[in-house]
Structures are given as structure tokens and as C-alpha cells.
Amino acid sequence: MKILVTGSAGFIGMFLSKKLLERGDIVVGIDNLNDYYDVNLKLGRLKELGVELENEHLDSSKESVKFENFTFIKADISDNVHIDKIFKENNFDAVCNLAAQAGVRYSIENPHTYVQSNVVGFLNILEGCRNYNVKNLCFASSSSVYGLNKTQPFKTSDSTDHPVSLYAATKKSNELMGHTYAHLYGIHTTGVRFFTVYGPWGRPDMAPMLFTDAILNNRPIKVFNNGNMSRDFTYVGDIVNGLVKIIDNPASSSNSWDANNPSPDISSANYKLYNIGNNKPIKLLDFIKTIEKHLKKEADKEMLPMQDGDVESTFADVDDLILDLNYQPSVNLDEGIEAFVKWYKEFYKMQDK
Template identity: 70%
Template structure:
């Protein structure tokens, strides 16, 4: 299968591309390599995929030196003409759209970046799939779409009409746009709501990297809401396994859909939404203690109030994933954090 994976210089996209290549798929990776966080980490991920930094330039396909079936292109999803040209030339069998402007908190500072990448960029993907007969589309949504919902665990059948960040609103819009294209053009669209992904090659703006950097440099970590938070931490390898299940089994219309009482996660169109989480939320303080244990250093802590746009807890109901694919993420936090710490020390030469 020939698969376009957007966001391959990013955390999850890198891991997905690697796993698809290792099983023999042909993968075209795409990323705009923006400077939202350290681009050196992004180039290092690409280097692991055999893509040399010195060969990368905008809109040029670069062949991997490690994987004969891998090519990469630096391209912005928001550039309509470039995306259309890529689809016309490459003739993809499937698309997995993971590229997005990430970060809940940054969406308060730079909202326009989220509209350009997450809304216009996704629109370009949908239109390119439509005009190039690509019927298999999976894409990253987010647990943040649950917003003000306090009924836990979060179910995909819950309504998600009360987002608390622009990032969440753009992800919600992706789901609605995908349903429209599934209904109008028969594109098989599956959205994946990721729950707090962590692991090796992670993002520097997320808790594991922020905390590890502060602890190892004798700085206090910022503990928001005075530590009274919990997250359904999900190991990146588990996330990737779930994405591949979806790529291999694209969405179909549901016989259970009732138009008089419609559930938001299924449809008469070939459309589906899944949670991918551990189904086991962990308190922020337990997460910090686990990281301290693996680093063998006690963290200095600066307890702070809740941040705008944040939520107190996340908790994934993964029953649909189990029912449809007999699959559930199951990596224990201690094991995942241990693998993260091993990578972190090796990558930063500590």
C-alpha cells in the first residue's frame, strides 16, 4: 500500500512512518518543519528515517538512504496548489493526516496558525482525496474536543459542542468536515482522538520533556492546578498500533446509525471516530513521582493555578476500539516512562 503520512517530522508521525516502512509499505512523508519547537529534533527524527537534512528543500521529494520505499517532501498543508500537485503525481492508496499546529496553550497566543494548518490544511487534504480518488483517510483528532464535558470516561458517543481552546475547536471542525466528505463523496474517514501521548522522540512542549529538562537542570517544574489533574497517558507505540488498525480497516457505514437520534461517532456515511487512550487515567502527581523514580532525582515543584484552555482530567472509553479491532493500548506508565528516559538521556547525551 502507498500511504501519505503527513507530519513525519513530528512525534507520532515519525513513529507511524517507521512502523509502516518496517512492515513493507511505501510511505511518502510530508512536513513543513515549522519552528513551533526545536527544529533540530524534527531533523533528527527525519534522519532516523534516512532523510538527510542537507537534501531537504521546499516541494522537493527526497529519497531515504535507509528505506527504499520511503520519500519525504517539505511542504505546507495550507498551500493548495502544492498539495494538489503532490496527489496528482504520487497516486496514494491511503492518507493518514497527522500534521497540525499542535498545543492547547499556544492556540491562545497564535490562533491564526491553527486555522491555516488545522482547518485550511485539512480542507486541502479532503479536496485532494476527493479529486484523486483516495477513499481511505485517517486523521488525528484529539481528546481536547471533549472540552467542558465532565462525564467520564469520555465516550465517542458524547456530544463535543463545548471546546475550551481554539486547538480543540479546530479538531472538532476536522471531524465535521470529514463527515461531510464521507457523506458527499464516499471517502472513508476515520478520526482518532489521541489521549496525552508520550514516549521516545516526544515533543519538547509536553510534560515529559518539560519536566525531564527541568529536573535534570535543577529547575523547578511547573505543576498546574496545584497538582489536582489527571491524564490518560498513552504510550506512542500503542497509539501507532491503533492507527495502523484503522489504516488497514477503513471506515464503513454503520447499520446502527439512527437518523432520528444520531450518535456523533457513527453515520450512514463511511465515517467513524475512535478514542485511543489507556482507559486508565493517572494523577499528575503520580506521573511526576514515576518520572522522578526513573530519573532517580526528586523534582523541585512550583505549584500554580489552572491555565486557560486546560482541562482537569481526561479518561478514554476505548470499548469501540476493543469491539471493532480487538485492540486496547496497555503499556504501563512505569514501562513507558522508563523507555522515554532511556531515549532522552541518549539523545541529549546525558
């Protein structure tokens, strides 16, 4: 297949692109390489895909020297002219839209950025699929959409009408927009709600990187809600395995659809929502202990109240993904953190102390 992966220099996007390339798919990856976090980390991910760029010389298009079937294009999904051109010049069999402005807390400070990237940008992807007859689309949503919902584990059939951050609201809007295009234009559309993804090459604004950096540099780590939090931490390799299964099995209409009692995760259209998680929530303090174990160093903890836009717990019900696509997360926390710490020390040239 020829597949467009947006956000290909991102955390999940790089691993997905690599997985698809290794099995022989043709991949066109796009990313705007913005400076939300250190661009050098994004350039390092592209190097894993065989594309070597210098920070001061970011080419708009670059062939891979590692994978003959990979092309990288520097592009912003909110640029409708450029995105239309990319669709027009390629005959994509499938699209996986992972490009987005991420981060719950950052959305409180920079709301316009989120609407431009996550709403306008996603509309451009939908229009590209519509105008150039791409019938297989999957896109990134988030566990954040569950908002004020306290019933756990979170099920895709649950209501998600009460988000607590603008980031979550933009992801909810993506799900509604995706359904609309599935209904109007027959695009087989699958939304994927990610649950706290971690692993090598992860984002610097997420807990594993923040904690590891602080511990190794003798700074206190910020522990919100006094540590009374849990997350369904999911290793990036398990996330990617699930995404590949979704790409290979486009959504179809559901025989269980009931217009008199509609469930938000299925439809009479070719539309489906899935959770991708580990199905095993882990307490934040246990997560920190695992990092301490592999760093062989104890953290200095600064206990703080809950932050605006955050939630106390996440827990994914992945029964549908297991039943439909035989999804099986296989990497436990100890293995995942060990791999992350090993990568971190190599990437940042740090040695055991």
C-alpha cells in the same frame, strides 16, 4: 499499499511511518518542518527514517537511504497548489493526516496559525482525496474536543459542542469536515482522538520533556491546578498500533445509525470516530513520581492554578476500538517513562548523575 503520512517528521508521524515502512508499505511523508519547536528534533526523527537533512539545507524532496520505499517531501498542507501536485503525482491507496499546529496553550497566543494549518490544511487534504479518488482517510483529532464535558470516561458518542480552546475547536471542525466529505464523496473517513501521547522523540512542549529538562537542570517544574489533574497517558507505540489497525480497516457506514437520534461518532456515511487512549487515567503527581524514579532525582515543584484552555481530567473509553479492531494498549507507565528517559539522555547526550 502506498500511503501518504502528513506530519511525518512529527512525534506520532515518525513512528507511524517507520511501522508502515517496516512492514513493506510505500510511504510518502510530508512535513513543513516549522520552528514551533526545535527543528533539530524533527531532523532527528527524519534520520530514524533514513533521511538526513541539515538545518540550513532543508531540501524540498529527499529519498530515504534507509528505506527504499520512503520519500520525504518538505511541504505545508496549507499550500493547496503543492498538496494538489503531490496527490496528482502519486496514486495513494490511503492517507493519514497527522499534520497540524499542536498545543492548547499556544492556540491562545497564535489563533490564526491554527486555522491556517488545522482547518485550511485539512481542507486541502480532503480535496486531494476527493479529486484523486483516495477512498481511505484517517486523521488526527484530539481528546481536547471534550471540552467542558465532565462525564467520564469520555465516549465518542458524547457531545463535544463546548470546546475550551481554539485548538480543540479546530479539531472539532476537522471531524465535521471529515463527515461532510464522507457523505458527499464516499471517502471512508476515520477520526482519531488521541489522549496525551508520550514516549521517545516526544514534543518539547509536553509534560514529559518539560519536567525532565527542568529536573535535570535544577529548575522547578510547573504543576498546574496544584497537581489536582489526571491524564490518560498513552505510549506512542500503542497509539501507532491503533492507527495501523485503522488504516487497514477503513470506516464503513453503521447499522446502528438512527437519524432521529444521531450519535456523533457513527453515520450512514462511511465515517467513524475512535478514542485512542490507555483507558487508565493517571494522577499528575504520580506521573511526576515516575519520572523522578527513572531520573533518580526529586523535582522542585511550583504549584500553580489551572491554566486557561486546560481541563482537569481526561479518561478515554476505548471499548469501540477494542471491539471493532482488537486494540490492546500494552505499555504501562513505568515501562513507557523508562524508555522515554533512556532516549532523552541519549539524544541530549546526558549521563546519569
